Amino acid sequence: MASTLMPPPLRAGASNRFLRVVVNHLATAAAVGSTILVMAPLIAIFAYLLFKGASSLNLAFFTQIPKPVGETGGGMANSILGSGILLAIASLMGVPIGIAGGIYIAEFGRNGRLANMVRFTADVLNGVPSIVMGITIYTLLVAGRGFSALSGGVALGIMMIPTITRTTEEMLLMVPLNVREAALGLGVPNWRSVLSITLRTASPGVITGCMLAFARVAGETAPLLFTAFGNQYWSTSLNQPIAALPLQIYVYALSPYDEWHRLAWAGALVLIVLIVVSVALVRYVAGRGVLKGAS
């Protein structure tokens, strides 16, 4: 097989060898070049975000609600609170169900057919556009009842489930079998062994997995468009439309007012800092391994 892959030039003369070296260098240059080209937009986005965001960020951003058009100042305090409420609802729903699903695949299903199907479906579900989730929750919870914070939180919560299920499963599989056998050998009931031994051992990884899912949905806009809907005022009611940071950024970015553009950049910076911190945390914990010295 391998011999058929080998081109004849390997046995040929010096000019061919020269050509091969040149091609080699060209390919190397292309790979390095594309890496630079890919890193450029990221650096550009970050630099611009830092520059624009930092210069528009002030105390008012965190303490005031949006001002009417034409007035300067104002902030996104209600959006930050709204995002907090939405994410709290989402986490209350997504985290327990997601972790439990992961426990099932790792501890009970293992390599069974059902577990594989759940794993596969979770991966596929991860790729479903978030706007589809928005429509689904709209027809399920919003139609006829009006926009509400609760429906937005549910939409985000459902989106967390597949991600958390998969990361929890991966983390639990890293816990050595010996640990489970030791627990069961002592006569610990299985459910207790799973919760207090296996899950506890894997908890740093599981928690960071949850944070990753949290960071993902924190920036989601599409599922909130027709569920949480957005709000210009303070609102903590679960039955009323509620403001959210990504929604507000979207509205302000498309507005024709410079003052609102400024706030959009500041909002984007706050959102990004939140996400970068959690991603960095995830990498830090994942890099150390779930279990010290064991995995």
Added chain:
Amino acid sequence: MAGQADVNQRPESNGSAGAEPSPSTVRSYLLNCGSSALADRAFSGLMLVCALSIFAIVLLILVELISGSKLTIQKFGLPFFFGSAWDPVNGNFGAMPFIYGTVVSSILALIIAVPLAVGVAIFLTEMCPDWLRGFLAFFTELLAAIPSVVYGLWAVFVLVPLLRQYVDPFLIKTLGWSGIFAGPNYGIGMFAAGVILSVMILPIISSLTREVMSAVPHAQREAVLALGATRWEMIRMGVLRNARIGIVGAVILGLGRALGETMAVTMVIGNRPEIVRSLLAPAYSMASVIANEFSEASDPLYLSALIEIGLALFIVTIIVNALARVLVWAVTRGAPARGT
């Protein structure tokens, strides 16, 4: 299997425990913790229900979308997807302009992103010094975590002016004769959408390609090098050839992302439901028409048309993602976990 056997033995030890004269401290502590076969059964049942919720979500989406789009499915049938009229006032709907916009912008994104992503993956797996690799991998991961709306914000205020001032005039001058890059230069439009989409799907394609390439055994590389191949020949014949199915999977996964991407595209595609040859002209995509018009759609038929577009988007992305997963799994199954 071993785990299940343990579970089945539990009631025995439990029942006999009561008859024992003096259980050890550990044992009596554990017995007081409320162990029973029932609890085990209930616990695994609960976990099973949560795992099954994944299927329930898929089913829920399907049922809700189908029932929500009943009106247009009955009225227009399959020709809904081929009609190009979009007239909410007179109740005449066709999804073709949106399907066209979604497909063309996604393909454009793939054309730009795939060569770059494979280049990055090659650099990271085969050439990169160790100290730089971790850093770059972190950066690409970060790129994947930036929310869509922030990409959109950047695209509106940085990318679009850049395209309008420098890139578009150049394309019109050099490729204007083809008609693909022609007409009034707004900056926003199909091309801008394709570019921002390519930036967004690059990280996912390159990180998956990297994973697939790392799964190629080292012996393969050494064998090709030992035959006198240059590094590029080694990569081409020893690595890319073996990883190609997985790379195709990664590309399809990126396609799935591009098809469903909403916010950033909505902000730059121009939102005009027309099929125009020029890529510089404003267009519309399936996800962005939903994002823009859903909350304004007061008429039931209008709403139903939008939901049907959502249904089509859902089914297409499910198929595309399933295909991609199968391909990636086929290659990386049994390979060591990433990161090491």
